[in-house]
Amino acid sequence: AQSVSQHNHHVILSEAASLELGCNYSYGGTVNLFWYVQYPGQHLQLLLKYFSGDPLVKGIKGFEAEFIKSKFSFNLRKPSVQWSDTAEYFCAVNTYSSASKIIFGSGTRLSIRP
Amino acid sequence: ETGVTQTPRHLVMGMTNKKSLKCEQHLGHNAMYWYKQSAKKPLELMFVYNFKEQTENNSVPSRFSPECPNSSHLFLHLHTLQPEDSALYLCASSQDRLGSYEQYFGPGTRLTVT
Numbered sequence: 714a715q716s717v718s719q720h721n722h723h724v725i726l727s728e729a730a731s732l733e734l735g736c737n738y739s740y741g742g743t744v745n746l747f748w749y750v751q752y753p754g755q756h757l758q759l760l761l762k763y764f765s766g767d768p769l770v771k772g773i774k775g776f777e778a779e780f781i782k783s784k785f786s787f788n789l790r791k792p793s794v795q796w797s798d799t800a801e802y803f804c805a806v807n808t809y810s811s812a813s814k815i816i817f818g819s820g821t822r823l824s825i826r827p
Numbered sequence: 828e829t830g831v832t833q834t835p836r837h838l839v840m841g842m843t844n845k846k847s848l849k850c851e852q853h854l855g856h857n858a859m860y861w862y863k864q865s866a867k868k869p870l871e872l873m874f875v876y877n878f879k880e881q882t883e884n885n886s887v888p889s890r891f892s893p894e895c896p897n898s899s900h901l902f903l904h905l906h907t908l909q910p911e912d913s914a915l916y917l918c919a920s921s922q923d924r925l926g927s928y929e930q931y932f933g934p935g936t937r938l939t940v941t
Contacts, residue, residue, distance in 0.1 A: 717869065745927045756831075757917065757932040764927060803870065807927055814883065815930065817870035 715740045717806050719818035726794055727826045734789040734821050736778075736804030745807040746787040747815070748778055752800045760802070763787065774798070796827045830854040831933035833918050839939045840908065848903040848936045850918030856931070858924040859901040861893060864915040864935065876901060877924035908940045 718737045726732060738744065748760040761772025768780040778789045787804060804818040831852045840846050852859065861873040875883035876895040890912075892904040901918055915935045921928040 722867070747929075749932075756934045757919075759929045762929065805870075807925075814872055814875075814885075816872075819867060819869045 715806065715808055715816050717804055717816050717818035719802075719804055719821050721821045722819070723822045723824065725824045725826065728796055729793050732789070732791040732794045732798070732823070734802055734804075734823070736787045736789065736818060738785050738787070738804075738806045738816075740785075740806065740808050742808060746778070746780060747805040747807070748772065748776070748787075748789050749803045749805060749817075750800050751803070751820075757803070760789070794823075794825055796825045799823060799825045831918060831920055831931050833916075833933035833936050835936060836934065837937045837939075839941060840905070841941055842908060842910075844908075845904070845906040847905065848916055848918075848938075850901040850903075850933055852899055852901075852918075852920040852931070852933075854920055854931060856920040856922050857898055858921045858928075859895060859898070860919040860921075860930065861891075861901065861903055862917040862919065864917055870917070873903075875924055882924055905938075908938075910940050913938055913940045 716739045720735050746763040749757045750760045751757045761770050763770045763780045771777045776791050780787050801820045801822050803820045805815045807815045834849045858877045860875050863871045872885050873887045874893045879895050890907050894902040917935045918933040919930040921930045
């Protein structure tokens with residue numbers, strides 16, 4: 714079965730530190746990849762997405778993610794985090810074999826120390 | 828403002844009660860979704876509707892009964908629930924049911940089954 718793994722359940726960083734959140738998926742075919750973010754008390758919203766083309770995609774608020782097909786990975790990065798980045802981050806995958814399904818990971822909670 | 832609203836925001840119900848969750852989207856989308864979000868678990872897709880027709884039922888128990896009277900409204904009827912059904916229930920919509928489209932989420936209904 715298709716699945717998405719986010720190995721870090723809770724990450725704690727200081728402001729200005731660099732961030733990398735891991736995401737791996739299990740599916741050998743063509744995929745669409747997403748990162749969603751849920752700020753405290755707010756709804757889930759899209760951070761960035763990859764469909765095709767340049768494997769390095771840029772999203773809102775200075776986030777970027779790199780699709781490495783050989784590693785089945787789509788890690789999220791930000792060079793310098795801010796306190797306002799405190800949130801829960803979800804990686805998600807859509808496969809062409811399950812056209813209407815998006816499979817979500819279990820999420821990574823990011824806490825930023827001011 | 829997400830364009831997707833959900834009511835009620837909080838619901839406490841006994842195992843013998845019948846209640847309904849409501850979702851409304853103001854984005855002109857054709858597809859709507861119900862998800863279950865439990866602590867420390869991946870977001871679970873429950874149902875998908877496209878142009879009012881159910882296109883996906885992810886092996887959800889029959890005590891959850893969805894209804895989609897039009898493309899803007901989605902209901903989740905609940906009856907004889909179990910305590911393990913306590914969770915955050917999220918509604919989402921997208922332009923089309925294909926998973927490649929961004930999904931817009933509502934704030935969720937926090938359900939507690941006693």
